[in-house]
Amino acid sequence: MLEPFSLPFFREGLMEILLLSVAAGLIGSWVILRGLAFYSHAIGTASFPGLVLADGVGFPAAVGAFGMAGVFTLFSGALARSKRTTSDSVTGLILVGSMAGGVILASDVFNSGANVDTLLFGSLLAIDSGDLLLAAAAAAVSILSLLLFSHHWLARGFDEASAPSVGSGSGAYDLALMAIVAFTVIAGLSAVGALLVAALMVVPAATVRMVTSRVTTLQAGSVILVAIEGTLGLWLSFKTDAPPGATIAMVSGVVFAIVAIGRQLRLRRIVAAAATLVVLGGIAAGCGDSGDDSGSDGLRVTATTTQVADFVSEVGGDRIDLTRILQPNTDPHDYEPRPSDVEAVVDASILFRSGGTLDEWGESLLADSGSSADLLDLSYGVPVVLGDGEDADPHWWHDPLNVAVAVQEVDAALASAAPDDAAYFKRNADAYLARIAKLNRQIETCVKKVPEGQRRIVTDHDAFGYFTNRYGIETVGTVIPALTTQAQPSAGDLADLEQTIRDEGVKAIFPESSVSPDLAEALARDTGVSTGYTLYGDTLGPEGSDGETWIGMMESNTDSVVLGMTGGSQRCGPDDG
Amino acid sequence: MAVSDVGLMTAEHKPVVIADHVELGYGGEVVLGGLEFAVPTGSRVGILGPNGGGKTTLFRALLGEITPLSGGLEVNATSATVAQTDRSRLDYPVSALDVATMGSLARLPWWKRPGKTERSRALEALAEVDLADLARTRFGDLSGGQRQRVLIARTLTADADLLLLDEPFTGLDSKNEERLERLIDRLASSGHTVMIATHEVEQAERWDLVLCLNRTQVSFGDPAVAISKPVLEATYGGHIVEIPGQPNLGVLPAHHHHHHHESGKQS
Incomplete structure (x- = not known):
């Protein structure tokens, strides 16, 4: 029951949540008392353009977030004080502006990589010393600010109109509160993410607020409740293998609901009993679900993406114990690690990753888990690379020649980790390489049957460069103009694309299986082309689909592309080779 | 009545407030003009006037929140306002002692x-308003009169x-009203100057001075002299007998303004 506590990354996550509970509880109390809940929620999201800027220009993410939060606070404070609008509508206004600014920066200025998204979704399982330091600083700042300002916050919150006559007239006190709320939110950003950090500040304090009529009790109670709910949520997430941030938010929400209902019914004892039940129930649920990975005694390896897992599994066969981190059809750009992912990395001998901006979190997962696993970045060895350095297109596996090289690297890595099984791995690798070569010939033959003038496609985002490059297909446009799926096209982009589709006689747009097809479908409606042919881009398909394996994915993609290019008159199957 | 006359009337002390041709307003626009009065220390001043007549603006000027557009406004005291209690947040987690x-x-x-000194001082202040025994009660749980x-x-x-009371009698029952009137008398006799915005002419008549406002100073002085039918008509704009929505706080017709309430002037 207590075994998670022996894991170093669990202890770091716990330390982080306990440090955060000081600032979140103390400042959260004032967020509740002064009606700043919406503001505190908005400020995390509003830091988005700061994160994009930091990523694009190349300065630390925390600086970008703080800078943006500072601007946001000053604007909110100034606009709210002009009294023309209520502070909530001001906050909403600036929130929308910030998000819009962030999206424009990400889409049109920097063509941001996927790592921007990971900044918005932090994780308690990937805490480094910088995060701990920031949380400790937030704790210190919140205590200090309480000593200096809270008597003025109290007087202003009680009765702002007559606050001047008791010496609390200055709006600077409110600005200080807003700045400290911002600081706390940013400190929690890397731990639980922009969306959940507000839950950490607002929900526990609101819960305590219902049962106390004293400010000191509210403050102390909130700190304690955040610490309890944080610890319980983190521990539960280990037991149920759910993302910790979301689990903590769930626990807080349930406790809030119980207290609220009980208060409504005036059932103090029942409330206390129910809250205890939730805690005990959580512990029981955690205990009931343990000891699942007895597993085989093969070489333990972990793979980040579905494609990489497929290559490793083809070579390793039943002599390895493979953990796949990403599940099929999950966009790797929107990933938050689960406890089992971290445990898998801790126990693994080798962590295989796809490389580039696609699974950068793999590297921090390895570093933060304290694992001694070797990291093999398959993108380093591939012979065909589109783009340079940081801007390189990470979707290299859409070219079979790259995959052939990656498979040989997987073979070499497995053989050196388990020399006894080297011959077995070699046999598997050779057989797989033969199938890859055959697949390559098949695709070449099939694509060549399409008249040269028709080999043109429009895809969803830039994931298919390697495929079109290999087989002489021209990509005349992409719906999302960047390598990350978080970017958005402008109206002008779409109008240009529609013109291109008409001019070039393109017959189909290919939505990608893990990205929403809405935009592609809207384009198709305007231009009369088909969107019926889905391509597998960032991930393999689920079990039982055509795209379950990499070879199946390539066959399915080829068939779709040929069907789409020829307006449905021609297709490809395994017989074409 | 000229400033100097009032000064002569209460010769011992320098007046707490001296307004000399004062015009008040926001952004250059005059909201309240023609202020010409002097308030001696320890007096109770009733301020009569319709809503929007300039009472709030006058209070803000006396608190130093706004400066006069023209004229000289001298406030020789520390001023503090007592707002209507429904403007305070009743769900706020503070006790009577916290507020004090x-x-x-x-x-x-x-x-x-x-710290401790300030809290014991606040407790004394609560005792002065007869609320020492309710010091630990949550502010929101007190009655309207107690909150006041x-x-x-x-x-x-x-x-x-210099205490500025903004319609403190609104919503009080007669018992609490009497209690508050006695408190005002006590504060005045202990050297506080109390200016009370009110809608009740009868009350204003019991105090030392009255100031009638309707975007300009209509009259100022001893209520016996300063309140008259024409003054009230100028103050409230004609024939208003009752303030809409506040039936108990009627402005009495002029023929009632003979001293029914001498007993009110008890100190």
Whole structure:
């Protein structure tokens, strides 16, 4: 029951949540008392353009977030004080502006990589010393600010109109509160993410607020409740293998609901009993679900993406114990690690990753888990690379020649980790390489049957460069103009694309299986082309689909592309080779 | 009545407030003009006028929140306001003592928290308004009259000697009304100057001075002299007998203005 506590990354996550509970509880109390809940929620999201800027220009993410939060606070404070609008509508206004600014920066200025998204979704399982330091600083700042300002916050919150006559007239006190709320939110950003950090500040304090009529009790109670709910949520997430941030938010929400209902019914004892039940129930649920990975005694390896897992599994066969981190059809750009992912990395001998901006979190997962696993970045060895350095297109596996090289690297890595099984791995690798070569010939033959003038496609985002490059297909446009799926096209982009589709006689747009097809479908409606042919881009398909394996994915993609290019008159199957 | 005349009337002290041709307003636009009065220390001043007549603007000027557009406004006192209690947040987690203690912030440096001294001072102030036994009660749980007195205690903790009461009798029952009137009398006799915005002409008649406002100063002085039918008509715009929505706080017709209420002037 207590075994998670022996894991170093669990202890770091716990330390982080306990440090955060000081600032979140103390400042959260004032967020509740002064009606700043919406503001505190908005400020995390509003830091988005700061994160994009930091990523694009190349300065630390925390600086970008703080800078943006500072601007946001000053604007909110100034606009709210002009009294023309209520502070909530001001906050909403600036929130929308910030998000819009962030999206424009990400889409049109920097063509941001996927790592921007990971900044918005932090994780308690990937805490480094910088995060701990920031949380400790937030704790210190919140205590200090309480000593200096809270008597003025109290007087202003009680009765702002007559606050001047008791010496609390200055709006600077409110600005200080807003700045400290911002600081706390940013400190929690890397731990639980922009969306959940507000839950950490607002929900526990609101819960305590219902049962106390004293400010000191509210403050102390909130700190304690955040610490309890944080610890319980983190521990539960280990037991149920759910993302910790979301689990903590769930626990807080349930406790809030119980207290609220009980208060409504005036059932103090029942409330206390129910809250205890939730805690005990959580512990029981955690205990009931343990000891699942007895597993085989093969070489333990972990793979980040579905494609990489497929290559490793083809070579390793039943002599390895493979953990796949990403599940099929999950966009790797929107990933938050689960406890089992971290445990898998801790126990693994080798962590295989796809490389580039696609699974950068793999590297921090390895570093933060304290694992001694070797990291093999398959993108380093591939012979065909589109783009340079940081801007390189990470979707290299859409070219079979790259995959052939990656498979040989997987073979070499497995053989050196388990020399006894080297011959077995070699046999598997050779057989797989033969199938890859055959697949390559098949695709070449099939694509060549399409008249040269028709080999043109429009895809969803830039994931298919390697495929079109290999087989002489021209990509005349992409719906999302960047390598990350978080970017958005402008109206002008779409109008240009529609013109291109008409001019070039393109017959189909290919939505990608893990990205929403809405935009592609809207384009198709305007231009009369088909969107019926889905391509597998960032991930393999689920079990039982055509795209379950990499070879199946390539066959399915080829068939779709040929069907789409020829307006449905021609297709490809395994017989074409 | 000229300023100097009032000064002569109460010769011993320098007046607490002296307004000399004062015009008040916001952004250059005059909201209240023609202010010409002097308030001696320890007097009770009723302020009559319709809503929007300039009472709030006058209070803000006396608190130093706005400066006159023209003329000279001299305030020789620490002023503090007592707002209507429904403007305070009743769900706020503060006790009567917490609220009374807030007044001490006015005397402390900004970074200093109220300590033991300030709290015992606040307790004394609560005792002065007869609320010592309810010091630990949550502010929101008190009655309207009790809340009003807590806010007065807050101004006492702030060491204010010019108290500005904004329609303090609104919503009080007759018992609490009497109690508050006695408190005002007591404050005045202990050297506080109290200016009370009210809608009740009868009350204003019982106090030392009255100031009638309707975007300009209509009249000022001893109520016996300063309140008359034409003055009230100018103040309230003609024939209004009752303030809409506040049936108990009627402006009485002029023929009632003969001294029914001498007993009110008890100190």
